[in-house]
Amino acid sequence: MKNARLFGLITLTALLAACGSTSNTPSAPSAQAAEFVPGEVLVQLDSSLRAQSLTALAATLGVQSVEVVAASDGAPLVLAKLSSGQSVESAVASLGARGDVRYAEPNFIYHHDATSTDPYFTNGSLWGMYGPSTTPANQFGSNAAAAWASGSVGSSTVYVGIIDEGIQYNHPDLAGNVGNPNEIEANGKDDDGNGFVDDKYGWDFANNDNTVYDGGNRGSLDAHGTHVSGTIGARSNNVGVVGVNHNVRLISGKFLGRNGGTSANAIKALDYFIGLKNKGLNIVATNNSWGGGSFSQALRDAIERSNTAGILFVAAAGNGGSDGVGDNNDATPHYPSTYDNSNIIAVAAITSSGGRSSFSNYGAKTVDIGAPGSGINSTVPYDKYASYNGTSMATPHVTGAVALYAAAHPGASAAQIKNAILSSAVPTPSLSGITVTGGRLDAFAALSK
Ligand SMILES: [Ca+2]
Ligand SMILES: [Ca+2]
Ligand SMILES: [Ca+2]
Ligand SMILES: [Ca+2]
Incomplete structure (x- = not known):
């Protein structure tokens, strides 16, 4: 994307004050560095502006051009390209003060929540799938293997949106579990x-x-998205690894490129999955192993549209910011996991010995549950496997459990699924008092809730 080279690191300080939003969710109180795209501002219009052409609208707003990001909320959310010389700070302040604008904010940039990659490390261990009584066993795993033993292996009628980098959909361990069934490939038509x-x-x-x-010859691009996909739904009884679901359908809402992704594109991805659900696909959740930026009313609004559509938003709690030591999200919000939407499940990471991963954020009010996030083997491009660490890796274990539950309980609501996952958490000392449940994921126990 041509914007990629425009991405710069700009520290938000004065902007936080200018960013006065209409939400009752607290804005980030700290002076954390938040990246945003220079020359772009997201503007939520009031309905009084809806009838204008885009050209007229740009003139009205005093910007170079506008593009519609979301149109489903009564009045459009637009991405305004500023005229040269116009700063994001001044545009947010002046546009936000207009009577015909609900709010204006920077177009934030997000990054995935993996802390490190070790492409040469493949030890054959999938401790995250084990449980106390499985073979092999690890009491701190997700216990997915016990669910499989009871006959729950997922379903091809359950869909999950992967909002991340892209996916190597033809990886031998993913092929068949990725795709939109109502679209015909490469025929130049919008079949669905x-x-x-x-x-x-x-x-x-x-x-x-x-x-x-x-991926191709472009290095590690799409490795992160392929890795989280394998944890949710790598195929069984063939090669390599296996996901929490042996059968599931994953669809990519790619918005992270080499330099991260933006609010505008994350919002488009969220609305894309709502659109697919409206076309009849049983989208039960999106996996969101990414974070950054500062408070975004536009992103929060899009997550709420997902909530209304009955789609859970499973989100990484974050990896401790620049020093890599886990932070308290109650004190320092990590977005998007810290938003107050009721469809969010915020996920911390634990190690194979049950400790909180040192990088994992936590929060008695803002982080719901722990799941395996250290030393997680999964699929990566070029038909390979690798071990990654991160709340990025913990999150798809929970998303996988959501899909497994949805397959076993057709028709369950998003709220019912979330309740089953959280109410079956296994009490865990390292998470006690610093997460909502004080416990870790048990994908098998959740099934009987
Ligand atoms: Ca592409
Ligand atoms: Ca087509
Ligand atoms: Ca289509
Ligand atoms: Ca496999």
């Missing part, structure tokens, strides 16, 4: 009528095209 042509495996919002796997 969702507004996206040939979105067979999803859509690349970072580059606005239908190639969600851009």
